[in-house]
Amino acid sequence: MGEASQESEQRPAGGPSWRPRLVTLFVPCYVDQLRPEAGIAALELLEAHGFEVDVRLGAICCGQPFANAGYAEASRATSEHWLQAMSGAECVAVLASSCAVHLQRESRARPPRGADRGAPEPPVLELMAFLARFAGAAPAGRWPRTVCLHSSCHGLRESDADRSARALLARVQDLRVVRAERADECCGFGGGFSVEFPELSVRMGHDRLREIVLTGADEVVATDVSCLLHLEGIARAEGVRLEFRHVSELLRDALREAESPRASAAQPLERAPAGAARR
Amino acid sequence: MTEAAALLRARLARALADRERVAAFDHRVWSIRDKRLAAAARHPHWEALRRAAQAIKAHALDHLDSYLEQFAARAEAAGAVVHFAATGAAANRIVLELCRAERASLVAKSKSMTTEECGLNEFLEAGGLEVVDTDLGERIVQLFREAPSHIVAPAIHRSRGEIAALFARCFGPGQEVRADSIGALVEAARRAMRPQFLAAEVGITGANFAVAETGGIVVVENEGNSLLTTSVPSLHIAVVGIEKIVPRLADLGVFLALLARSATGQRITSYTTHYAGPQRREDAERGIRERRLHIVLLDNGRSRVLGERHHRRALACIRCGACLNVCPVYRRSLGHAYGWVYPGPIGSVLAPAMRGAAGSALAQASTLCGACTEACPVGIDLHEQLIARRTESRAARTPLAVRLAAALARRPRLARFLLKRLRRRPALNRRLFRAWLAPAAGVPTRLIPALPRESFAEWWQRRTRRNGR
Numbered sequence: 095m096g097e098a099s100q101e102s103e104q105r106p107a108g109g110p111s112w113r114p115r116l117v118t119l120f121v122p123c124y125v126d127q128l129r130p131e132a133g134i135a136a137l138e139l140l141e142a143h144g145f146e147v148d149v150r151l152g153a154i155c156c157g158q159p160f161a162n163a164g165y166a167e168a169s170r171a172t173s174e175h176w177l178q179a180m181s182g183a184e185c186v187a188v189l190a191s192s193c194a195v196h197l198q199r200e201s202r203a204r205p206p207r208g209a210d211r212g213a214p215e216p217p218v219l220e221l222m223a224f225l226a227r228f229a230g231a232a233p234a235g236r237w238p239r240t241v242c243l244h245s246s247c248h249g250l251r252e253s254d255a256d257r258s259a260r261a262l263l264a265r266v267q268d269l270r271v272v273r274a275e276r277a278d279e280c281c282g283f284g285g286g287f288s289v290e291f292p293e294l295s296v297r298m299g300h301d302r303l304r305e306i307v308l309t310g311a312d313e314v315v316a317t318d319v320s321c322l323l324h325l326e327g328i329a330r331a332e333g334v335r336l337e338f339r340h341v342s343e344l345l346r347d348a349l350r351e352a353e354s355p356r357a358s359a360a361q362p363l364e365r366a367p368a369g370a371a372r373r
Numbered sequence: 374m375t376e377a378a379a380l381l382r383a384r385l386a387r388a389l390a391d392r393e394r395v396a397a398f399d400h401r402v403w404s405i406r407d408k409r410l411a412a413a414a415r416h417p418h419w420e421a422l423r424r425a426a427q428a429i430k431a432h433a434l435d436h437l438d439s440y441l442e443q444f445a446a447r448a449e450a451a452g453a454v455v456h457f458a459a460t461g462a463a464a465n466r467i468v469l470e471l472c473r474a475e476r477a478s479l480v481a482k483s484k485s486m487t488t489e490e491c492g493l494n495e496f497l498e499a500g501g502l503e504v505v506d507t508d509l510g511e512r513i514v515q516l517f518r519e520a521p522s523h524i525v526a527p528a529i530h531r532s533r534g535e536i537a538a539l540f541a542r543c544f545g546p547g548q549e550v551r552a553d554s555i556g557a558l559v560e561a562a563r564r565a566m567r568p569q570f571l572a573a574e575v576g577i578t579g580a581n582f583a584v585a586e587t588g589g590i591v592v593v594e595n596e597g598n599s600l601l602t603t604s605v606p607s608l609h610i611a612v613v614g615i616e617k618i619v620p621r622l623a624d625l626g627v628f629l630a631l632l633a634r635s636a637t638g639q640r641i642t643s644y645t646t647h648y649a650g651p652q653r654r655e656d657a658e659r660g661i662r663e664r665r666l667h668i669v670l671l672d673n674g675r676s677r678v679l680g681e682r683h684h685r686r687a688l689a690c691i692r693c694g695a696c697l698n699v700c701p702v703y704r705r706s707l708g709h710a711y712g713w714v715y716p717g718p719i720g721s722v723l724a725p726a727m728r729g730a731a732g733s734a735l736a737q738a739s740t741l742c743g744a745c746t747e748a749c750p751v752g753i754d755l756h757e758q759l760i761a762r763r764t765e766s767r768a769a770r771t772p773l774a775v776r777l778a779a780a781l782a783r784r785p786r787l788a789r790f791l792l793k794r795l796r797r798r799p800a801l802n803r804r805l806f807r808a809w810l811a812p813a814a815g816v817p818t819r820l821i822p823a824l825p826r827e828s829f830a831e832w833w834q835r836r837t838r839r840n841g842r
């Protein structure tokens with residue numbers, strides 16, 4: 095693994111002892127609209143670890159969808175806007191490894207900004223990498239279930255997200271983390287790919303899902319909500335009853351569970367019937 | 374979606390419809406991936422080897438013109454005749470003329486993707502020659518009258534049973550071919566092919582490497598068929614892509630180790646043959662006193678790739694097939710759905726330069742998962758190159774929908790307002806997501822996400838209001 099993985103942080107701000115006080119959480123557009131629970135959990139998790147959290151609603155999209163589809167100009171303009179909206183932030187934690195990788199790449203490609211051109215750009219870290227770095231030694235709570243960590247491609251190959259999530263989950267008491275066969279195989283989402291090649295996209299997801307089900311896990315977590323939405327859509331269509339959540343949802347619940355154990359967490363959670371509206 | 378992309382989607386969907394065949398194909402190809410990983414893990418200096426290969430190739434490509442001159446001069450000094458072919462058609466003509474001058478009627482050809490790229494078989498056959506592919510996999514696809522599905526394992530899309538039936542049909546009555554043992558299949562092919570080896574008047578090969586320092590070419594193989602192909606006839610023609618140049622003989626120490634492990638998981642292939650000039654053996658029985666070697670150096674779009682800033686590195690490819698084996702799209706394509714000789718990630722990167730506009734749709738068929746980049750032994754950033762190909766293929770004018778989306782991405786308040794309205798319109802949502810549903814014979818196989826009442830941003834605003842911030 096990691097044969098070709100690249101450096102994952104473009105600027106390790108502030109040296110080894112640096113610890114941001116105020117974190118700006120970036121919840122990407124599709125998480126904002128389709129899976130707000132993940133954003134809420136991320137925010138509550140950061141707060142539980144003692145960070146003050148800020149959200150800047152002036153940033154909605156990192157620009158990655160445009161870049162991957164080949165619209166470099168649209169991507170540049172969108173990323174530019176994003177960086178402006180975040181300017182002056184102490185540190186940005188991004189709730190998606192694919193967005194984080196894109197922003198770090200964009201940031202690298204731009205000329206460094208001097209003091210005369212406004213505030214310097216904030217360091218951008220994927221949320222799991224952020225937590226592993228700044229809260230990696232803190233108590234991580236308890237969660238007595240079996241969970242399958244699905245590795246997103248950006249989290250696995252192009253950033254530290256997967257490794258960080260694994261490390262954080264390993265600290266949760268009573269949690270069994272399992273890996274599916276072919277754990278480094280793509281789920282088939284791929285953004286525009288899932289729309290342009292839906293048959294292939296669904297088949298890839300179906301195959302991934304089958305391996306995940308075989309692990310016998312109670313729930314599936316990942317560092318990217320996009321993989322989860324895709325896999326969940328297939329699971330629901332096929333009548334597979336599994337819960338799909340962002341890692342931060344589990345980590346937040348594990349902390350709460352350790353504080354005040356609820357009967358619900360000791361056994362498999364009640365699930366909403368497949369297809370039911372969430373919340 | 375362009376017309377070419379729609380066609381590609383249709384071909385891929387058609388391949389997928391044969392679920393069992395795809396599953397078997399995926400399984401066989403995946404097993405090569407496992408062999409590569411195991412072989413790489415056993416090598417003590419794998420990453421150093423990869424870096425060395427990358428550096429050597431980068432240097433060779435930067436000085437390709439002078440290395441080609443050096444190669445040609447030394448090859449001729451060693452007694453070979455060197456031809457330059459700008460296109461596949463030109464290479465075909467050169468080969469046909471050489472065969473005609475030899476008054477040949479039967480040509481033996483060992484495994485070569487470069488000649489597949491030129492369509493050499495079809496061209497020679499149209500010219501009245503019989504061509505026998507001597508690599509077992511190539512022979513199988515030749516008898517099936519189809520193209521290779523994999524650049525290393527040409528017949529990997531065919532099951533053992535299908536191959537047994539084919540042999541029984543083609544190798545004639547009285548030939549009992551048992552499907553239950555690979556050994557029996559190989560034996561049947563050997564019996565059928567031996568007389569053709571002996572009768573061939575011309576032997577055609579590709580080359581894995583062309584060494585500028587010595588003017589020699591190197592062919593690696595496992596079956597010994599290349600050796601036979603070049604040992605019997607008095608004329609050996611090698612068709613070699615210009616990117617196969619390595620500067621020094623010593624460089625092979627790096628590349629042979631990488632190629633065998635990456636392609637098949639072997640530490641070294643069974644046969645590695647260096648041809649430095651024509652062979653000097655006489656064959657009194659067949660009246661051969663002099664043997665000749667002709668080397669056809671083929672461009673066919675390669676110099677175009679060389680001139681592309683983003684893609685030059687792709688010429689470092691040693692055709693090991695590792696990027697195919699890890700590619701989740703390739704493994705579900707049966708190889709043929711890509712529609713040209715080089716399938717998988719490397720093919721999609723090379724296609725626009727080597728095949729023109731029709732090839733640019735291929736880069737769309739990728740999730741950009743990056744498994745190819747991770748696997749490539751010579752460090753080609755394949756998935757980044759796929760993104761670059763997409764960018765290059767876009768029309769100068771960005772479509773209205775994209776411009777609108779990009780404008781909204783910079784107007785978050787308006788975007789959030791519109792998205793909030795949209796979430797309340799389930800019917801409209803279903804329409805917008807229609808493409809996502811992938812109806813397979815009318816049955817949706819992926820449902821759209823259930824829409825929440827409140828977005829994260831709305832929750833955050835409510836919370837900040839409540840907290841009086």
Ligand code: SF4
Binds near residue numbers: 749750751755
């Ligand atoms: S691009 Fe790399 S991995 Fe793919 S065939 Fe060429 S050398 Fe092998």
